[in-house]
Amino acid sequence: MSATYPTAAPSLRSRIGSDPRGGGYYAAPRRYRLHLSLPCPHSLAIAVAHRLLRLDDALPVTLLPAVPDAPDGGYLALDPLYEASAHHHPGPSIAPVLSDTWSGRIVSTHAPDILRDLARRFGGDGPDLHPSGAEDSLDQVGRLCEQVGASARLAGRSDAGAPERHTAVGTLLDTLSVLETRLTSHAYVTPGGLTLADIQLWATLVQLDTVHRPRLSAETVRRIAENTQLWAYARRLAQCPEFGGQLDPDGIEQRRRASDPQAPGAGVPLVDWTAYTSAATAREVPQWPESVCGGADVRPPAVSCD
Incomplete structure (x- = not known):
């Protein structure tokens, strides 16, 4: 068995829109919640973006255990969300999940879409992670x-x-x-x-x-x-x-x-x-752009990998 991470079947891939007048999913403070398991690389990427964008107040996060607790490799805690979003969902109920607390349904389980929606729809005080034309x-x-x-x-x-x-x-x-x-x-x-x-x-x-x-x-x-x-x-x-x-x-x-x-x-x-x-x-999180991972696109001095 390979050390892989299961994917949701079917994948749920709605997007966050920009206009509340259009109905559907649109950005609103504390309307949505992220469900992440940090050992999963997709969840890890979303957690990093969430932190960079300073979205703690606008978009709460539920951290799931490292090891899934369902026999099919999913999380029992996510079963209600999956069942509400896809009738007779075959499983597994996996992270990451972006859920809508207003409807009790899943918006998306597709990490690239979630990342883009965080950067483009929720903004925050951090860097522009999805610049125009990129x-x-x-x-x-x-x-x-x-x-x-x-x-x-x-x-x-x-x-x-x-x-x-x-x-x-x-x-x-x-x-x-x-x-x-x-x-x-x-x-x-x-x-x-x-x-x-x-x-x-x-x-x-x-x-x-x-x-x-x-x-x-x-x-x-x-x-x-x-x-x-x-x-x-x-x-x-x-x-x-x-x-x-x-x-x-x-x-x-x-x-x-x-x-x-x-x-x-x-x-x-x-x-x-x-x-x-x-x-x-062990140290305070600096305010952007003073963080060591920010700054201009100039390659730093070479660092040995030994």
């Missing part, structure tokens, strides 16, 4: 992140054939190389500054290191580590409380073990995520 760049990075996750899962599957795993490793390394190149001259993965693309990439790198890496060969891990700009970038963002403060390394390991009791040991990670978690939660 849609294509965000989509492109999103596809690269999906490719990293899919190829890493296949490369680590013990029940996959050697040719499949070999091809998956090649795809994984090629995709990481593309992302590495993007960071050789810019501080962020898209030109201009911090965006949703950086949040998604960072969550993908956390997942790659904590969940997928233990299943990969030593040679593959060595070649992954050669992308020094990527891992320096991951460390730099982890230093920011809005990023590192959302990490749950213990929960990630619990969930990894629960999904596959025969999984190999965690080994030595490429990034000591626990160090950034303790550092991030």
